[in-house]
Amino acid sequence: MKRLIFLLLPFLLCGCSRDMNRREIDEVNFIHALGIDYADGEYTISAIFNSGGGADPEGSGEAGSEEISNGTGKTPYAAYEDLRLKNKKAITLTQAGFFLIGDTAAKEGIDLCLDFLSRNETIKLESLIYVTKGEKAEDFINAAIENKQAVSEDLEAIKQKQQEIITRNDNNLVNILNEMKQNYSSVLIPYLTAEESGFLIEGYAIFDQLKLYDYLDKETSSGINFMKNIVRSYPIHLENGTGLSISYTDTDLKTKLENDKIIIKIKVNFESMIKEVNMEGDTFTYEVLSKLTKEQNQYVENIIRKAADYSVTTGLDILQLARIIENQNVSQWRDLKETWEDNISKIEFEYELNSRIVKSFILGKER
Amino acid sequence: MEITLNSQVIKEHFSKSGDVLVRPIKIKQNNVTFHIFCVDGLINSQLVDMALLQSLTLDPYLTEVKTERAVMDYLLGSGSYHVFASEEADITKVLKNVLSGMVAFIFDGEQKAVIYDIRMFEKRSIQAPEEEGVMKGAKDSFIEVMRINTALIRRRIRSEYLVMETLTAGRISKTDMTLAYISNIANLETVNRIKDKINTIDIDNVSTPAFIEEFLIENKKSIFPQIMYTQRPDRVSANLSDGRIALVVDGMPFVYLLPCQLPMMMQTPEDYANHFFVGSFLRIIRYTLMIITLFLPAFYIAATTYQNQMLPVQLALSIQKSKVNVPFSSATEVLGLLIAFEILIEAGLRLPKAVGTAMSILGGLVIGQSAVAASLISPAVVVIVALAGIAGFILPNQDLSSGVRLTRFLLAILAALAGFFGLVVGLVILIVHLCSLDNYGVAYLSPFVDIEESNRKDTLLRFPIKFFKKRPDDIAPENITKQN
Numbered sequence: 132m133k134r135l136i137f138l139l140l141p142f143l144l145c146g147c148s149r150d151m152n153r154r155e156i157d158e159v160n161f162i163h164a165l166g167i168d169y170a171d172g173e174y175t176i177s178a179i180f181n182s183g184g185g186a187d188p189e190g191s192g193e194a195g196s197e198e199i200s201n202g203t204g205k206t207p208y209a210a211y212e213d214l215r216l217k218n219k220k221a222i223t224l225t226q227a228g229f230f231l232i233g234d235t236a237a238k239e240g241i242d243l244c245l246d247f248l249s250r251n252e253t254i255k256l257e258s259l260i261y262v263t264k265g266e267k268a269e270d271f272i273n274a275a276i277e278n279k280q281a282v283s284e285d286l287e288a289i290k291q292k293q294q295e296i297i298t299r300n301d302n303n304l305v306n307i308l309n310e311m312k313q314n315y316s317s318v319l320i321p322y323l324t325a326e327e328s329g330f331l332i333e334g335y336a337i338f339d340q341l342k343l344y345d346y347l348d349k350e351t352s353s354g355i356n357f358m359k360n361i362v363r364s365y366p367i368h369l370e371n372g373t374g375l376s377i378s379y380t381d382t383d384l385k386t387k388l389e390n391d392k393i394i395i396k397i398k399v400n401f402e403s404m405i406k407e408v409n410m411e412g413d414t415f416t417y418e419v420l421s422k423l424t425k426e427q428n429q430y431v432e433n434i435i436r437k438a439a440d441y442s443v444t445t446g447l448d449i450l451q452l453a454r455i456i457e458n459q460n461v462s463q464w465r466d467l468k469e470t471w472e473d474n475i476s477k478i479e480f481e482y483e484l485n486s487r488i489v490k491s492f493i494l495g496k497e498r
Numbered sequence: 499m500e501i502t503l504n505s506q507v508i509k510e511h512f513s514k515s516g517d518v519l520v521r522p523i524k525i526k527q528n529n530v531t532f533h534i535f536c537v538d539g540l541i542n543s544q545l546v547d548m549a550l551l552q553s554l555t556l557d558p559y560l561t562e563v564k565t566e567r568a569v570m571d572y573l574l575g576s577g578s579y580h581v582f583a584s585e586e587a588d589i590t591k592v593l594k595n596v597l598s599g600m601v602a603f604i605f606d607g608e609q610k611a612v613i614y615d616i617r618m619f620e621k622r623s624i625q626a627p628e629e630e631g632v633m634k635g636a637k638d639s640f641i642e643v644m645r646i647n648t649a650l651i652r653r654r655i656r657s658e659y660l661v662m663e664t665l666t667a668g669r670i671s672k673t674d675m676t677l678a679y680i681s682n683i684a685n686l687e688t689v690n691r692i693k694d695k696i697n698t699i700d701i702d703n704v705s706t707p708a709f710i711e712e713f714l715i716e717n718k719k720s721i722f723p724q725i726m727y728t729q730r731p732d733r734v735s736a737n738l739s740d741g742r743i744a745l746v747v748d749g750m751p752f753v754y755l756l757p758c759q760l761p762m763m764m765q766t767p768e769d770y771a772n773h774f775f776v777g778s779f780l781r782i783i784r785y786t787l788m789i790i791t792l793f794l795p796a797f798y799i800a801a802t803t804y805q806n807q808m809l810p811v812q813l814a815l816s817i818q819k820s821k822v823n824v825p826f827s828s829a830t831e832v833l834g835l836l837i838a839f840e841i842l843i844e845a846g847l848r849l850p851k852a853v854g855t856a857m858s859i860l861g862g863l864v865i866g867q868s869a870v871a872a873s874l875i876s877p878a879v880v881v882i883v884a885l886a887g888i889a890g891f892i893l894p895n896q897d898l899s900s901g902v903r904l905t906r907f908l909l910a911i912l913a914a915l916a917g918f919f920g921l922v923v924g925l926v927i928l929i930v931h932l933c934s935l936d937n938y939g940v941a942y943l944s945p946f947v948d949i950e951e952s953n954r955k956d957t958l959l960r961f962p963i964k965f966f967k968k969r970p971d972d973i974a975p976e977n978i979t980k981q982n
Contacts, residue, residue: 153804
C-alpha cells in the first residue's frame with residue numbers, strides 16, 4: 132500500500148498542478164499598483180506595470196519604465212476582467228502592493244471597490260490602500276507618469292514615510308476589510324495628494340457607511356494617531372520658536388459609564404527631544420524645561436482634542452471608541468450599541484498628558 | 499573428511515603461488531625437521547630470522563630435546579624471542595592466520611603448528627584526516643591497518659573496560675574486524691545485535707564500505723546515512739565514552755560508529771575545540787545551510803512557477819528580467835543545473851587533481867558563463883544552484899551530504915509538480931521518514947525528539963561542557979552519569 136501511494140504521488144501532484152495557477156514568472160505582468168475609479172455608471176481599473184518586466188535582453192539592470200493600462204466595466208471585477216483581456220500577457224495581482232481608490236469610487240463605496248480584491252486568493256494581504264483626494268486614481272497616476280515620476284517607487288516611499296511617523300500601517304487590505312466589518316466605527320484610509328516631486332499623505336479620508344464622507348486635515352489625523360497609540364515620531368513647533376520631536380508615546384483610553392454619560396479618559400505619556408532652540412538663555416534649566424513641558428502637553432492635547440471634537444460633532448466614531456467601550460464594559464455595551472449614533476455625540480473626554488523632555492546629546496548647556 | 503595439518507598438503511595447495519613459502523627447516527642439534535609456512539611480503543622476515551630461526555639454530559638446549567612435541571613446548575615456552583606465539587592444530591585456522599600475515603612452524607609428526615604473529619607489511623603513515631581536518635585539535639587519522647587503528651583508540655582510552663573483540667567477515671577475503679566498546683558503559687544488547695549482524699555477513703569479499711554498511715544498517719531503503727564513519731581517533735574515543743560502539747575494519751581508513759543519529763553527523767570536533775558560543779554559532783550555521791541546500795532550489799521553482807507572491811517585488815522583477823529570453827521553464831533550468839552540478843562533482847572526483855581543477859574552472863565558470871550569455875539558463879538559477887551546492891558542502895558528513903543532495907532533487911521535482919503544496923508534501927514525507935528511522939533502538943532524530951531535556955544540550959546549540967552531565971540514556975542506559 133505504501134509503495135502504491137508513493138508511486139501514485141507524482142501523478143496526484145501532476146493533477147494538482149493544473150489548479151495551482153502554474154505560470155512561469157516571465158510569462159506574467161506584475162501589477163504594482165491598481166487604481167479604481169467610478170464615473171458615469173462604470174468602474175475603471177488602472178493598472179501600473181513595469182514595462183521592462185524582463186524585456187531587456189542585455190540585462191542593463193535598470194528598472195524599466197512604468198506603463199498604465201485600463202479596463203472598464205459595470206463592476207470593479209468586470210473592469211479587471213476587461214483589463215486582463217486587453218493585456219498581451221497574463222496579469223497578476225500577486226505583487227500588487229498598492230491600491231488607489233479614486234475620489235468618486237470612494238464616494239460610491241469602498242465595499243464595492245474592495246470586494247473582488249478580498250476574494251482573490253493570490254493577493255497580498257499587506258497591500259496598502261489609499262484614496263486619491265479630489266481626483267480619479269487614473270488621472271492621479273497619469274499625471275505622475277507624465278511628470279516622469281516612478282509611481283511604484285513613490286508609493287513605496289510613501290509607505291516608508293508612514294512608517295517613520297507611525298508604528299504600523301493600518302491601511303493594509305486585511306485591516307481595512309476588518310474595519311469594514313465593524314458596524315459602529317468609521318473606516319479610515321489615508322489620502323494622497325500629488326506634489327510636483329512626488330506624493331504626499333496629508334491625513335485620513337473618513338468613511339461613513341463605507342462611503343467617503345470627508346478628508347481630515349493633518350492635525351486631526353495626527354490626533355487620531357495619538358489616540359490609536361501608533362505615533363512613532365511627531366514634530367512639535369512651539370510658539371517661542373522651540374522645535375521638539377516626540378520620540379515615544381503611550382496612550383491609554385479608559386471609559387467610565389456614569390448614569391447616561393460616557394466619559395473617556397485619555398491618558399498620554401510621551402517623551403520628546405529638543406531639536407531646535409530659538410530663544411536666549413540656557414534651555415536646560417528646570418524652569419525652562421517645565422515651561423516647555425507644559426507647552427508641549429498643551430500642544431499635543433490640542434491635537435487630540437481636535438480629533439475628539441470632530442468625532443463628537445459629526446457623530447462618526449473615527450477613534451474606534453465603540454470597540455474600546457465594548458471591551459471595557461461588555462454588559463453595558465449591549466444597551467449602548469442600540470443608540471450608539473446618539474451616544475457618540477454625548478461622549479465627554481478628559482485629558483491627562485504627561486511628558487518629559489530628554490536632553491539631546493549634542494546640545495551643551497548653552498542654549 | 500577432516501584434513502589434517504600437513505606441510506605437504508599445504509605445499510601442494512600453494513604450489514602455483516610464488517609468494518607463499520613452505521620450506522623445511524632442520525634443527526641441527528637434534529635433527530628434528532619442521533616446515534616454515536608464511537607469505538612473503540606480509541611478515542617481518544628480519545624478525546623471523548633473528549628472533550626465531552637464529553635462536554633455534556644456536557640454542558644448545560635443543561640438543562637435549564629430541565621429539566617434535568618437546569621442540570614445540572620449547573618454542574611455546576621460552577625458546578623464541580617473540581611474545582605472540584600459539585599452538586594450532588586446525589588447518590583452516592592455520593591457513594587463515596598465515597594468510598593474514600603470521601608465520602607457522604608446522605610439525606608434521608604432531609600435525610600441529612606453532613604460530614607467531616610477526617606481521618609487517620607496507621602501509622602508509624598516520625596522516626592528518628583529509629575529510630575531518632581541524633585547526634585546533636589532534637591531527638592523526640586512521641589508516642588501512644586495523645591493528646594500528648585499534649592502537650590509536652586504545653592510546654586515547656586507557657580504561658580496563660575497553661573491549662576490542664575481533665571478528666571476521668568475508669568467505670574469501672576473511673576480513674578482520676574489531677568491535678570496540680566500553681563494557682561498563684555501552685549497551686551490551688546493542689553490542690550483541692551488531693555482532694549477530696556481522697556474523698550474518700555471508701559474502702565473498704568485504705572489500706568496500708558498502709558491504710559492511712548495508713549489513714549493519716537497519717532501514718536499508720533510506721537514503722540518509724544510518725552508520726557514521728570517522729577518520730578521527732579522538733572522535734571515536736569520545737563516542738565510545740558516550741556508550742557508542744566502534745567497528746574497526748581492516749583495510750578501511752576509518753572507523754564506524756553505532757548507533758548513529760542525525761545530530762551526530764552535524765557535529766565536528768572543532769565545535770568542542772572552540773568556545774561554546776562559537777561552537778553553537780557554527781552549528782546554527784550548519785543547520786541553516788542544510789535547510790538552504792535542501793529547500794532553496796525547490797523554493798525557487800515553486801516561487802517562480804506557482805506562488806510568485808512569496809517573492810519580494812524587486813526580487814520577482816529581477817528574476818523575471820533575468821529569465822525573459824531563457825527558453826526553459828524554471829524547473830527544467832534548476833533540475834538541469836543540479837544534474838550538471840553533480841556531473842561536475844563526479845568528474846572532479848574521477849580526474850587527477852591537476853586536471854580536476856582545470857575541469858572545475860572550465861565547467862563551473864566558462865560553461866556557466868557561456869550558458870548564461872547564450873540565454874540557456876538565467877543568472878538567478880546559477881546563483882540558486884551554486885548557493886545550494888556550496889551550502890551542501892558545509893555538511894561535515896559526506897554520506898549525509900549525498901542523502902541531502904538526493905532529497906534536494908526529489909523536493910525540486912515535487913515543487914515542479916505542485917509548487918509549495920508539493921514542497922510541503924515533500925517536507926511532511928521527509929519528516930515522517932526521519933521520525934520513523936530507528937537505529938539499534940535509538941531514534942534517528944534523537945536527541946531532538948527526546949523527552950529528556952538534558953539530552954538536547956549538545957544538538958543545535960553546544961552548551962558548556964559542565965552541562966554534559968549525563969550520557970544519552972537510550973545509548974548507555976546502564977551508566978548514564980558522565981560527570982558529577
